Amino acid sequence: MPSLLTRRRLLQIGVAAPFVTRALAQATFDYEVVVIGAGAAGIAAGRTLQRLGKSFVVLEARNRVGGRVFTDTSLGEGFDAGAIYIHWAETNPWREIAQSLGVATLDSSSVPGSFRLFQNGETIQRTNPRAYERLSERFDPDIAPVPDEPMTVRVAGDGADALRAVSTLARMALGEEAERVSALDYARLWSGDDLLVPEGYGTLVTRAARELPVRLNTIVRAIDWSGQGVTVVTDQGRLRAGAAIITVPVGVLRAEGIRFTPRLPDATLRGLEGLGMGALTKIALRFDGARFGVPEGTDLWDVAGPRATFDFECWPFDRNLVVAVFGGDHARDIVRMGEAAAVDLALSRFAQIAGADARKAFLGGRLAGWSLDPFSQGSYSHALPGHADARALLAMPVGERLFFAGEATGGENFGGAMTVGGAFLAGEAAARAV
Ligand SMILES: Cc1cc2nc3c(=O)[nH]c(=O)nc-3n(C[C@H](O)[C@H](O)[C@H](O)COP(=O)(O)OP(=O)(O)OC[C@H]3O[C@@H](n4cnc5c(N)ncnc54)[C@H](O)[C@@H]3O)c2cc1C
Incomplete structure (x- = not known):
């Protein structure tokens, strides 16, 4: 029979056991937190953890930070290959970050701009401008509740022009075919003023990561979250941490770019299954200074078929660039063609509008094919x-x-989903939750 002393001893050991275990386990961790991905969400998580005095590292697969915010200067003049607008600046944290880093921003409504519409190079008129106006009413929850149904179903009773308008809106704003997008999800987005960053949104985001411990060229392959903490397996070795903030895009998670052991819970998997990734795509064309009579800031919309719309944004910030923006299945097909063929296609379509001189003045192009x-x-x-x-x-x-955390988890009750600002808020919230 154990003595009183022995029993007390046993009790003490029993009470102390969880703390001993935790202390031992913590001693084997390399960091309190590992952040995976150095896009807007990962940068926000890192900045927050740094402020809270936590030990952490950010692992990034690419050779640069910023993720889908990237100012590409490879054509000699910079363009934003991903995000360009600080959307809904009233609630967007990047507005203040830009101010604190001394990066200039411009109200997008103060930038020169005009709009011209073409079909295969020929000027056309909008048939029914009211169809576009009605769209905003259909997706405004303050006017009527918006059901969780395809965007196309939401406007089905409004006629063929409304259906065409919603399809174009979904392709050019979301990069996706309207029948694959929840009307309610679209209706939840914030709305407000947009700012532009003349130096490049990517330049701003890169600067915001300057003080962070980021390991570039480190692809995370697997996360083992059995037992205590997490073991993160990368192509540069493995590390242990108390928790992981995972900011890789939904596309990577859905393609099982990171293997989880044990498998993720059903609720998380249901979340992933319910999300898709659009294919908004850009092709930048560099010219030698010729402008073909098109003023700075003009948007030339070219409709070459029911699904094939290009928006040529001409000479942004007075640079010698035309940036073609397009989305949906048409964009996926073009990205699959490869950069040389895609650039040539965009140049041909631009030359139909601008004239044959466009080919002579052309210096080079870049495809930002995010879908691949x-x-x-x-x-x-x-x-x-x-x-x-x-x-x-x-x-x-x-x-x-x-x-x-990331653009998919939005920030501010998902009103900022899809955006750089929403990704930042989501990364910040995840770091606070950890
Ligand atoms: C063409 C285009 C235009 C856009 N326009 C706008 C706009 O005007 N305004 C706006 O607000 N938003 C816009 N967006 C959306 C915006 O870019 C994103 O919402 C935002 O950048 C997402 O940030 P994130 O941190 O969630 O993800 P990401 O920026 O994708 O960051 C995730 C990071 O994880 C890394 N990663 C992936 N896999 C691994 C792995 N296995 N191991 C380690 N690291 C990995 C990636 O390289 C990346 O750096 C646009 C996007 C595109 C593509």
Whole structure:
């Protein structure tokens, strides 16, 4: 029979055991937190953890930070290959970050701009401008509740022009075909003023990461979250941490770019299954200074078929560039053609409008094909019809040590989903939750 002393001893050991275990386990961790991905969300998480005095590292697959915010200068003049607008600046944290870093911004309404519409190079008129106006009413929850149904179904009773308008809107704003997007998810987006960053949104985001411990060229392959903490397996070795903030895009998670052991809970998987990635795509064309009579800031919209619309943004910030923007299945097909063929196609379509001199003045082009980019696998997320709860499911912490954050989990109750600002707020919230 154990003596009183022995029993007390046993009791003490029993009470102390959890603390001993935790202390021992912590001693084996390399960091308190590992952040995966150095886009807007990962940068926000890192800045927050730094402010809170936590030990952490940010692992990034690419040879640069910024993710889908990237100012590409390879043509000699910079253009933003991903995000360009600080959307809804009233609530967007990047406005203040730009101010604090001394990076200039411009109200987008103060930038010169005009709009011209073409069909295969020939000027056409908009048939029914009212169809576009009606769209905003259909997706405004203050006017009527918006159901979790395909965007196309939402306007089905409004006639063929409304259907065409919603299809173009979804392709050019979300990069996706309207029938694959939840009307409710679209209706939840913030709305407000937009700012532009003349130096490049990518330049701003890169500067915001300057003080962070980021390991570039480090691809995370697997996360083991059995037992305590997490073991993160990368192509540069493995490390242990108390928790992981995972900011890789939904496209990467859906393609099982990171293997989880044990498998993720059903709720998280349901969240992932309910989200798709659009294919908003850009092709930048560099010219030698010729402007073909097109003023700075002109948007030339070229409709070459029911699904094939290009928006040529001409001479942004007075640079000798035309940036073609397009989305949906048409964009996926073009990205699959490869850069040389895609650039040639964009140049041909631009030359139909600007004239044959465009080819003579052409110096080079770049394709930003996010749909085939291995580290994004799409441009940005949307909830599929019937899955408006998907973002909330993905945002739920797993086992108190896996925290998914990024544009897909939005920020501010998902009103900022899809955006750089929303990604930042989501990364910040995840870091505070850890
Ligand atoms: C063409 C285009 C135009 C856009 N326009 C706008 C706009 O005007 N305004 C706006 O607000 N938003 C816009 N967006 C959306 C915006 O870019 C994104 O919402 C935002 O940048 C997402 O940030 P994030 O941190 O969630 O993801 P990301 O920026 O994708 O960051 C995730 C990071 O994880 C890394 N990663 C991926 N896999 C791994 C791995 N296995 N191991 C380690 N690292 C990995 C990636 O390389 C990346 O750096 C646009 C996007 C595109 C593509």
